[in-house]
Structures are given as C-alpha cells and as structure tokens.
Amino acid sequence: MMDGMTLLHDRTDAQLRASGCVKWALAAADVLPAWVAEMDFAVAEPITTALHTAVDQGRLGYGPPDEQCGVAESFAAFAASRWGWQVEAERVVLAGDVVDAVARVLDTLAEDGPVVVPTPAYPPFLTVIGHTGRKIIPAPLDPDAAVAEHNLEAIDAALRAGARTLLLCSPHNPWGRSFGRSELEALRDVIEAHGAMVIADEIHAPLTLPGSSHIPYARVASPGAPVVTLTSATKAWNIPGLKCAQIVCSSAAQAARVRAHPLHPGQSALGTVAGRAAYEQGGPWLDEVIATLDGNRRLFARLVQEKLPRARMRPLEATYLAWLDARAYGLPSPGETALDKGRVWVDHRPWGPGGDGHVRVNLATSPERVAEIVDRLAIAWEH
Numbered sequence: 344m345m346d347g348m349t350l351l352h353d354r355t356d357a358q359l360r361a362s363g364c365v366k367w368a369l370a371a372a373d374v375l376p377a378w379v380a381e382m383d384f385a386v387a388e389p390i391t392t393a394l395h396t397a398v399d400q401g402r403l404g405y406g407p408p409d410e411q412c413g414v415a416e417s418f419a420a421f422a423a424s425r426w427g428w429q430v431e432a433e434r435v436v437l438a439g440d441v442v443d444a445v446a447r448v449l450d451t452l453a454e455d456g457p458v459v460v461p462t463p464a465y466p467p468f469l470t471v472i473g474h475t476g477r478k479i480i481p482a483p484l485d486p487d488a489a490v491a492e493h494n495l496e497a498i499d500a501a502l503r504a505g506a507r508t509l510l511l512c513s514p515h516n517p518w519g520r521s522f523g524r525s526e527l528e529a530l531r532d533v534i535e536a537h538g539a540m541v542i543a544d545e546i547h548a549p550l551t552l553p554g555s556s557h558i559p560y561a562r563v564a565s566p567g568a569p570v571v572t573l574t575s576a577t578k579a580w581n582i583p584g585l586k587c588a589q590i591v592c593s594s595a596a597q598a599a600r601v602r603a604h605p606l607h608p609g610q611s612a613l614g615t616v617a618g619r620a621a622y623e624q625g626g627p628w629l630d631e632v633i634a635t636l637d638g639n640r641r642l643f644a645r646l647v648q649e650k651l652p653r654a655r656m657r658p659l660e661a662t663y664l665a666w667l668d669a670r671a672y673g674l675p676s677p678g679e680t681a682l683d684k685g686r687v688w689v690d691h692r693p694w695g696p697g698g699d700g701h702v703r704v705n706l707a708t709s710p711e712r713v714a715e716i717v718d719r720l721a722i723a724w725e726h
C-alpha cells in the first residue's frame with residue numbers, strides 16, 4: 344500500500360517480474376524498467392473479482408455482440424459523469440485495442456489521402472497508418488517551445504497538401520499535455536476549414552491530473568463534423584492485455600460502417616468483463632492512482648532539477664509518462680546510455696520529428712522507484 348492509499352497497492356519487483364508482463368519481464372535482472380506504459384500497481388479489486396467470476400463461469404468463448412455486452416453503456420455513463428459528455432451507446436463500436444481501432448477507422452471511414460500526425464508521437468501510430476496504405480505528414484512540435492502546442496501552421500499546410508485526416512492524441516502521449524478549450528477550438532477551426540476528419544485517441548483521458556480537465560474533442564467539434572474518438576479502459580486501469588477498445592462514432596450509421604470491417608469484432612470476452620468493471624466500479628481506485636501520480640510528477644520534477652540539471656521537462660498535465668529532453672547532454676542516444684550505464688530502461692523508441700534526444704519515463708510506480716529512476720539516470724548522464 345502506498346502512503347495514505349487504501350485501494351492502490353504497489354507490487355514488489357519479484358511480483359512484477361513473475362507477472363510476465365513486458366515492462367518487467369523483458370528487463371534484465373539488474374535493470375529498473377520505466378519504459379512501456381504498464382503500471383506497477385496491482386489491478387483494481389473490482390476488476391480482478393469480475394474476472395475471477397467470469398473465469399469460474401467459463402466465459403471464455405466468443406463474447407456477445409457490442410450491443411449486448413454492456414461496455415458501451417458503462418463507458419457512456421463514465422464519460423457523462425467525468426467529462427459531461429453524452430454518448431449514445433449505439434454509436435460505440437468495440438475493437439481489440441486502440442491501435443487496431445486506428446486502422447479500422449482509417450479503412451472504413453477516412454477519405455483517401457495522407458494522415459497528419461503531430462509529432463513526437465506514440466510510436467505505433469507511425470507504423471499502423473502506413474499499414475493502411477496511407478502516408479503520414481508529421482506536424483512537429485518545436486522541441487524548444489515553452490509549451491507543447493499543436494503546430495497549427497504545419498497542420499494547415501499538410502491539409503492544403505492533400506491530407507484528409509488528423510490523428511489527434513488528447514491528452515497527448517508523449518507530450519504529457521491536457522489541451523484546454525481554446526487550444527482545441529483553434530485546432531478545430533483549422534481542421535474544419537478543410538472539411539477534414541479527426542480521429543481522436545483519448546485513451547489517456549481518465550489519467551488527467553489535478554489542475555487540468557479533459558475536454559473530449561468531440562465536444563468542441565461542430566455538429567456534423569467528422570470525428571471519431573478512440574478509447575479503452577485498458578490504459579487507466581492497467582489491463583492492456585485484455586482487449587476491448589471503444590470506437591465512438593458520430594452516428595449510428597457511421598458505427599455500422601465500422602462494424603462492417605472484416606476484422607470486427609476484435610474484443611475479447613474477458614476484455615469486455617474487465618472494461619465494464621473498470622468503468623462501473625473502478626472510479627475510487629482511479630482516483631487513488633491520480634493522487635499517487637500527482638505526487639510522483641512533483642517528486643520527479645524536483646529530483647530532475649536537483650540531479651539532472653541539464654535535462655528539461657515541461658509540466659506533466661496528464662498520463663503517467665514524463666517527456667524528458669536530454670539533448671543538452673550531447674549523447675547520441677540518451678536512452679541507450681541510460682540502459683548501458685545506469686541500468687534504467689526509459690522509453691527511447693523513435694517518436695518521429697522533434698523526438699531526438701528525448702526519453703519518456705514511466706512514473707506509474709512507487710515514489711521510491713521514481714527516485715531510483717532519477718538516481719540511475721544521473722549515474723548514466725552526469726558522470
């Protein structure tokens with residue numbers, strides 16, 4: 344249990360290594376892993392109880408169709424209570440995961456033409472778009488910008504050059520931003536001037552941290568504008584191995600087109616059980632995660648300032664993934680140096696334009712491990 348927490352439990356290193364989940368299982372015995380987006384906390388009790396019951400009942404066959412498994416209704420109730428967003432269940436299509444959902448939506452709803460991706464970007468975006476036969480036009484963030492904002496000029500230029508879709512990530516991984524209303528409206532104005540479509544990946548929305556509020560992009564878009572929102576309980580409740588993402592379409596007719604994709608349905612029976620339990624009963628656990636992450640982001644920012652004085656970091660507003668600019672250390676790959684010399688595995692996959700010299704650090708762990716991560720980065724970069 345973490346200080347003052349009653350529902351959130353940290354797992355020991357041994358438990359995490361034994362879990363077989365990639366974050367710890369792929370790390371050598373002396374390496375502290377802080378890379379892929381898995382949390383070190385034990386899964387919320389209502390979810391494990393629901394899963395145990397489902398296994399005992401043998402719910403391991405094909406899951407019921409979207410409209411009968413209750414996930415859409417639970418998500419709609421969660422979205423209404425957290426963000427004041429009214430979603431009719433018949434607009435929600437289930438899929439395996441969000442990356443898979445990006446491909447399904449591009450295949451079924453998007454016009455031909457390149458896709459604009461603000462970069463640095465979540466790396467699988469950069470591969471899945473190509474898989475659908477589309478080109479990517481990056482809209483890079485200036486790494487020296489004081490605030491990580493969308494590059495509206497680059498987005499406008501990409502749309503003028505023929506792009507028809509923007510893949511928005513809100514809150515943004517890896518920028519750590521929760522976008523405010525006026526920022527989203529400015530983005531909307533550029534997109535709608537070109538009649539382009541937005542695919543909004545909002546998987547990190549439940550992990551918006553104190554001081555920021557999540558505004559679903561669909562709520563700022565004009566009525567009838569083409570917007571599809573992708574999300575899943577798997578990130579905020581740490582169950583990414585249980586496949587059940589939600590594709591929130593603009594209309595039931597649009598949802599029917601996505602359901603006609605040859606890979607539909609992609610969700611697993613246990614994923615639907617866990618997703619429902621998360622949305623219906625996982626709020627108190629999520630609130631403790633948010634309180635812990637709030638403490639961890641402050642601790643991390645303070646320790647970075649003290650022990651990694653040349654590293655730069657903008658305030659973390661959402662997600663548990665801190666975006667650390669290590670360019671001032673002049674290392675060819677700060678992530679590889681961290682692993683080789685500090686024995687800490689921070690994420691250093693290719694993020695696209697604007698991402699060089701940065702690493703992404705996973706803070707969904709105990710404060711003790713957060714401190715250890717910084718100590719190990721200091722061994723690697725400062726000595």
Ligand SMILES: Cc1ncc(COP(=O)(O)O)c(C=O)c1O
Pocket residue numbers: 380439440441442443465512516544546547575577578583588
């Ligand atoms: C922005 C973003 N989208 C999607 C995903 C992956 O979601 P899924 O496992 O549902 O594909 C992640 C995982 O970290 C993510 O950060």
